[in-house]
Amino acid sequence: MQSGTGRVLRIACVDDNATIGEAFAVRAALEPTLEWAGVVFESTAKAIEAKLCKLKPDVALLDIDMPGIDAFALAESMAAAAPEIRAVMFSGHLNRKYIERALDCGAWGYLSKNDDVDSIIAGVRKVADGQIALSAEAELVLRRDRVG
Amino acid sequence: MSADSKINILLVDDLAAKLLSLETILAPLGENVVKTSSADEALHYLLSNDVAVVLVDVCMPGMNGFELAEMIREHPRYQRTAIIFISAVHLTDADRMKGYELGAVDYIPVPIIPEVLRAKVAVFAELYRKSRELQRLNRELEQRVRERTSDLEASSSRLRESEERFQQIAHTIDDAFWLVELQPDPRVLYISPGWEKVWGRPAGAEHSPLKCWGDTVLEEDRKHMAEAIDRALAPESDGVWSREYRIVRPSGEQRWIRERGRILRSETTGSIRCVGLAEDFDERKQAEAVLARDREALEQLVHERTVELETSNLRLRMADRMATIGTLSAGLGHDMGNLLLPVRMRLDTIEAQPLSDDVRREVGAIRKASEYLQRLARNLRLLSLDPEGEGEGGGETNLAEWWSDVEGMIRNALHRSVKFSGKIEPGLPRVQIGRAGLTQVVFNLVQNAGDALHGRPGGHVRISAEPDPHTGGARLCVSDNGPGMSEEVRRRCMEPFFTTKTRGMSTGLGLALVSGIVKNAKATMEIDAAPEGGTIFRINLPAAKPGAADAGAPQKRGVASVRLNDRRMVAHVQAVLTSLEFDVLHDVEADVDLLVTEAESDGTCPVALGFLAARPESRALVFGGRINGEGGGRVVCLDFATKPSALRSQIRSVLKD
Numbered sequence: 001m002q003s004g005t006g007r008v009l010r011i012a013c014v015d016d017n018a019t020i021g022e023a024f025a026v027r028a029a030l031e032p033t034l035e036w037a038g039v040v041f042e043s044t045a046k047a048i049e050a051k052l053c054k055l056k057p058d059v060a061l062l063d064i065d066m067p068g069i070d071a072f073a074l075a076e077s078m079a080a081a082a083p084e085i086r087a088v089m090f091s092g093h094l095n096r097k098y099i100e101r102a103l104d105c106g107a108w109g110y111l112s113k114n115d116d117v118d119s120i121i122a123g124v125r126k127v128a129d130g131q132i133a134l135s136a137e138a139e140l141v142l143r144r145d146r147v148g
Numbered sequence: 149m150s151a152d153s154k155i156n157i158l159l160v161d162d163l164a165a166k167l168l169s170l171e172t173i174l175a176p177l178g179e180n181v182v183k184t185s186s187a188d189e190a191l192h193y194l195l196s197n198d199v200a201v202v203l204v205d206v207c208m209p210g211m212n213g214f215e216l217a218e219m220i221r222e223h224p225r226y227q228r229t230a231i232i233f234i235s236a237v238h239l240t241d242a243d244r245m246k247g248y249e250l251g252a253v254d255y256i257p258v259p260i261i262p263e264v265l266r267a268k269v270a271v272f273a274e275l276y277r278k279s280r281e282l283q284r285l286n287r288e289l290e291q292r293v294r295e296r297t298s299d300l301e302a303s304s305s306r307l308r309e310s311e312e313r314f315q316q317i318a319h320t321i322d323d324a325f326w327l328v329e330l331q332p333d334p335r336v337l338y339i340s341p342g343w344e345k346v347w348g349r350p351a352g353a354e355h356s357p358l359k360c361w362g363d364t365v366l367e368e369d370r371k372h373m374a375e376a377i378d379r380a381l382a383p384e385s386d387g388v389w390s391r392e393y394r395i396v397r398p399s400g401e402q403r404w405i406r407e408r409g410r411i412l413r414s415e416t417t418g419s420i421r422c423v424g425l426a427e428d429f430d431e432r433k434q435a436e437a438v439l440a441r442d443r444e445a446l447e448q449l450v451h452e453r454t455v456e457l458e459t460s461n462l463r464l465r466m467a468d469r470m471a472t473i474g475t476l477s478a479g480l481g482h483d484m485g486n487l488l489l490p491v492r493m494r495l496d497t498i499e500a501q502p503l504s505d506d507v508r509r510e511v512g513a514i515r516k517a518s519e520y521l522q523r524l525a526r527n528l529r530l531l532s533l534d535p536e537g538e539g540e541g542g543g544e545t546n547l548a549e550w551w552s553d554v555e556g557m558i559r560n561a562l563h564r565s566v567k568f569s570g571k572i573e574p575g576l577p578r579v580q581i582g583r584a585g586l587t588q589v590v591f592n593l594v595q596n597a598g599d600a601l602h603g604r605p606g607g608h609v610r611i612s613a614e615p616d617p618h619t620g621g622a623r624l625c626v627s628d629n630g631p632g633m634s635e636e637v638r639r640r641c642m643e644p645f646f647t648t649k650t651r652g653m654s655t656g657l658g659l660a661l662v663s664g665i666v667k668n669a670k671a672t673m674e675i676d677a678a679p680e681g682g683t684i685f686r687i688n689l690p691a692a693k694p695g696a697a698d699a700g701a702p703q704k705r706g707v708a709s710v711r712l713n714d715r716r717m718v719a720h721v722q723a724v725l726t727s728l729e730f731d732v733l734h735d736v737e738a739d740v741d742l743l744v745t746e747a748e749s750d751g752t753c754p755v756a757l758g759f760l761a762a763r764p765e766s767r768a769l770v771f772g773g774r775i776n777g778e779g780g781g782r783v784v785c786l787d788f789a790t791k792p793s794a795l796r797s798q799i800r801s802v803l804k805d
Contacts, residue, residue: 023490026497065482083716092485092525093478103723104796114485114525117493130715132723142727 012037012057045074061090072105079106109133154180160190161205173262187211200276206235221251230272323427331420346428348397369393387411404433484525543582544692548574562598570611576622579689581669593626600630620691627684706730708742747773
């Protein structure tokens with residue numbers, strides 16, 4: 001796999017909230033090394049997966065709160081079926097269970113919708129570079145709360 | 149025999165004419181005159197009859213008068229019978245003397261002067277009658293004396309029996325009872341033998357129940373002792389008393405005595421006495437005391453349990469409320485974040501374009517507003533941070549780190565008009581309290597301070613922390629310059645449902661919740677008047693338990709080295725290790741706590757075994773390894789196909805053993 005640095009990254013967003021995807025598309029256009037693959041939302045996880053496979057993004061940001069969709073199961077299934085698409089959880093929630101689950105289901109990280117857009121993009125690059133990306137808050141939660 | 153019945157007068161003469169003449173002379177006496185013509189006949193009569201006077205003729209054929217008199221006198225019944233001799237001959241003085249010697253009472257010569265004889269016989273008859281009467285009276289008297297004696301003996305025997313019974317009872321009863329005369333002659337009449345047993349000393353004259361039993365009663369009990377009898381003596385009293393007091397035995401031992409008594413007033417003699425029964429009820433008193441103590445302890449326990457229950461109930465409701473607030477604020481924060489993200493992205497996009505200064509300024513203002521909203525959203529989400537996982541009083545907190553996270557949110561608990569300054573320096577010892585709990589405590593205290601400052605100009609709330617050299621923990625202070633608390637409010641403010649605020653504004657639960665969390669964390673809290681006139685809350689937080697982390701120092705983290713070829717695997721292992729508090733190195737052979745590597749194609753792993761052999765404390769995790777019994781249980785093998793979700797538990801299992 002090629003290194004993400006300096007390469008144009010294709011990025012997709014899976015979110016039932018279209019405004020985020022649309023804004024991201026506009027914002028991504030400002031980044032010369034980012035290519036916006038598109039916003040995806042379908043009523044089933046299978047349909048979303050199929051759509052993503054067609055779009056072939058390097059990194060897919062998965063919203064957690066989507067009606068009728070288990071984003072974690074989707075990430076796990078993607079990791080097995082299409083490992084070339086790196087799924088990252090992308091949420092406004094800050095919850096230890098979500099973060100652990102993201103790591104356990106094979107997602108490449110947990111990025112926060114509350115972070116600076118620059119931080120989010122940096123996280124995406126990190127994933128493309130083969131590292132797990134956690135938002136600062138998510139890292140805080142993992143480090144602070146003691147492991148039982 | 150009656151006094152007036154006739155008496156017998158016996159005549160003894162061999163001459164019938166003389167007998168007749170004597171009978172005639174004596175007839176006027178009205179007595180029974182019996183005539184016999186010989187001594188034998190007279191003796192025969194005397195054998196079966198009582199005779200008052202015997203008139204004997206001295207000269208008789210056969211037995212003469214003297215011989216007869218001698219025989220009569222020999223008989224005991226007739227020793228005192230009057231015998232009068234009558235004789236015409238033998239009138240010498242010697243004869244007379246012989247007659248008197250033989251028991252004659254008189255000697256009458258012939259010729260007989262009838263009046264003289266009658267008078268003499270009458271005298272003897274009367275004498276006989278009197279003597280007989282006297283005998284009868286004497287007999288009656290003796291009879292009466294006998295009867296009296298017998299009565300006396302019977303009553304004396306009854307008395308003896310009664311006394312015996314009393315003594316038996318008195319000696320058997322272990323309690324002391326006593327009888328005392330108060331009037332007219334104050335004195336102790338009786339003290340039972342039980343007294344010695346109870347008091348442990350012989351009863352002496354000085355031991356009077358009226359004088360508090362001498363010096364044997366404890367000084368402080370004497371006053372009420374005397375009062376008990378005084379009350380019973382009062383005219384309106386029923387005369388009954390009871391009193392309790394302590395005595396001191398000669399051994400120095402103290403015993404509790406319970407005494408009951410009664411005043412006895414005699415209507416006839418006017419005397420006043422009192423009886424009393426004193427029992428040693430020390431054991432019972434002790435048992436009562438123990439019982440009372442137990443009851444008190446029980447009540448105290450019930451009270452404590454009730455308070456605990458109320459508090460835990462309160463905490464439950466409060467926790468429930470906090471959970472609701474948490475859910476609400478989490479949802480709100482989340483949704484705000486979702487809306488703000490596209491706004492910020494669009495702002496980025498706008499700002500990236502060439503803009504006039506005016507527009508740029510406007511966009512800057514929008515960005516500022518959106519940044520404020522973003523902060524708010526963040527705080528809302530922090531408020532919702534679940535205390536789950538902290539457990540009961542569990543968790544530890546680095547105060548400076550915690551403060552940097554919650555400062556904004558806590559500041560938001562205050563009205564904008566209230567000045568807020570909070571400064572918590574890094575380097576304080578880690579403290580033994582969960583972050584969420586601590587946040588709730590400080591949030592509540594700050595909110596309370598804000599309420600106290602409501603509508604007051606120049607309001608100021610301060611938060612500070614300092615190390616506590618005595619406990620090794622830290623002291624967190626929340627102070628305000630509000631109106632302060634009265635002594636009563638300060639004492640009661642931790643009680644559930646106590647509030648100084650108007651109803652509808654406060655549940656009165658805030659400080660009770662604070663108190664509950666503080667107590668649960670084994671911390672203490674002091675409330676004081678703050679130097680600037682308001683209130684200061686000082687929370688003394690104990691240091692985190694050693695071992696979990698060095699106080700003040702950053703927590704010691706494990707170090708792991710990951711040597712895997714697959715980058716994706718590396719990334720995941722690293723993420724999981726990071727969440728398990730490991731610092732992760734890559735492809736380094738060093739003294740790390742955990743080595744994560746992969747096996748050779750034949751399943752052996754000389755790298756891992758070599759690593760473990762050199763480091764007896766370390767562990768290894770080998771993907772694709774087939775290692776049996778090597779590595780001393782410090783190595784765990786994993787399949788490459790292990791699901792990421794199993795990775796965490798596998799790492800934990802190798803670390804645990």
